[in-house]
Amino acid sequence: QKEVEQNSGPLSVPEGAIASLNCTYSDRGSQSFFWYRQYSGKSPELIMSIYSNGDKEDGRFTAQLNKASQYVSLLIRDSQPSDSATYLCAVIPGANSKLTFGKGITLSVRP
Amino acid sequence: NAGVTQTPKFQVLKTGQSMTLQCAQDMNHNSMYWYRQDPGMGLRLIYYSASEGTTDKGEVPNGYNVSRLNKREFSLRLESAAPSQTSVYFCASSEAGTIGYTFGSGTRLTVV
Numbered sequence: 001q002k003e004v005e006q007n008s009g010p011l012s013v014p015e016g017a018i019a020s021l022n023c024t025y026s027d028r029g030s031q032s033f034f035w036y037r038q039y040s041g042k043s044p045e046l047i048m049s050i051y052s053n054g055d056k057e058d059g060r061f062t063a064q065l066n067k068a069s070q071y072v073s074l075l076i077r078d079s080q081p082s083d084s085a086t087y088l089c090a091v092i093p094g095a096n097s098k099l100t101f102g103k104g105i106t107l108s109v110r111p
Numbered sequence: 112n113a114g115v116t117q118t119p120k121f122q123v124l125k126t127g128q129s130m131t132l133q134c135a136q137d138m139n140h141n142s143m144y145w146y147r148q149d150p151g152m153g154l155r156l157i158y159y160s161a162s163e164g165t166t167d168k169g170e171v172p173n174g175y176n177v178s179r180l181n182k183r184e185f186s187l188r189l190e191s192a193a194p195s196q197t198s199v200y201f202c203a204s205s206e207a208g209t210i211g212y213t214f215g216s217g218t219r220l221t222v223v
Contacts, residue, residue, distance in 0.1 A: 034211045043201055044154070046211040088154070090211075098144065098169065099203075099212055103153040 003027060004091050006102035014110050019076040021105055023089030026070070032092040033065055035074045038104065039085045048074060079109045113137050117202050117215035124192045124222045132187040132218050134202030142205045143185035144169075144212065145177065147198040154201065160185055192222045 005024045013019045021035075032051055036044035048063040050056045050072065056063045062075040072091075076083055089102040115136045124130055136143065145157040156169030160179040174196060176188045185204075189196060199219050203212040 036211075043214040043217050046213070049211050098156055098159055099205075100156075101154040103151065 003093055003100045004089055004102040006089050006105050009105035010108060011105060012108045012110060013079050015079060015081060017079050017109075019079045019083065019107055019109070021074040021076075021087050021089075021107065023072045023074075023102055024070055025072070025089075025091045025093070027091070027093035028067075028070065029094040030067075030070075030091050031094070033063070033072045034090040034099070035061075035063060035072075036088040036090060036101075037085045038088060044088055076107075079107075081109045081111050083107060084109050115202055115204055115213055115215035117200075117218050119218060120216065121219050122221070124189075124220065126193060126222060128192050129188065129190050130192065130220075131189075132200055132202075132220075133184070134186065134215060135184045136202075136204040136213070137183065138204060138206070138213065139182070140204035140206050140213075141182070142207075143179065144203045144205075145175075145185070145187045146201045146203065147171065148201060148217075149198050157187065157200075192220075194222045196220065197222045 003026045035048040037047045038044045050063040050065045060077045064073045086104040086106045088104045090099050118133045141162045144159040146154045148154050155171050158177040160166045163182045178186045201217050202215040205212045
């Protein structure tokens with residue numbers, strides 16, 4: 001079982017809608033969770049980090065973490081065409097572990 | 112504010128040739144990493160260096176070697192390139208294990 005799963009996709013939403021991106025992880029001891037955005041042909045860029053249960057908001061982005069369900073999500077409100085990219089969920093599974101990535105989900109925002 | 116710098120950006124090799132990918136960071140980070148990214152496979156860790164003078168294998172180390180030259184620089188060497196090593200390679204650095212990594216711009220390598 002892969003440690004970080006991002007299933008379904010690609011995802012297409014109309015401009016102005018809420019995009020919801022989901023991720024599950026297998027290691028219950030995981031403490032650190034990240035969302036990266038990667039535009040085509042570019043490197044991953046960190047957009048959100050979350051370490052405790054609940055919601056964390058930054059502008060139009062909200063990261064949600066539920067450790068009991070081993071689930072982390074990213075909500076993008078008022079989606080813009082410039083949000084069209086691949087979003088990578090990443091987890092540090094435990095102490096002295098290294099960042100482990102999901103395969104990513106491609107988001108397309110239709111004008 | 113350069114962050115993480117990788118060279119070269121593009122490279123084409125013939126099977127069996129060798130090359131070294133260079134990476135340097137100017138953020139005074141202790142830890143550095145090499146990942147490869149393939150379609151449908153996501154980012155996979157090749158090697159990492161937790162601090163100057165130490166290196167460890169990641170998920171896919173076969174066919175690669177690394178050198179942590181000093182705190183700033185971490186190089187990745189392909190001794191005998193194979194078509195299976197065609198990929199995009201990213202170097203990254205971080206200060207501590209819980210902080211998100213900063214990535215370089217990547218090296219697109221094709222082995223023919």
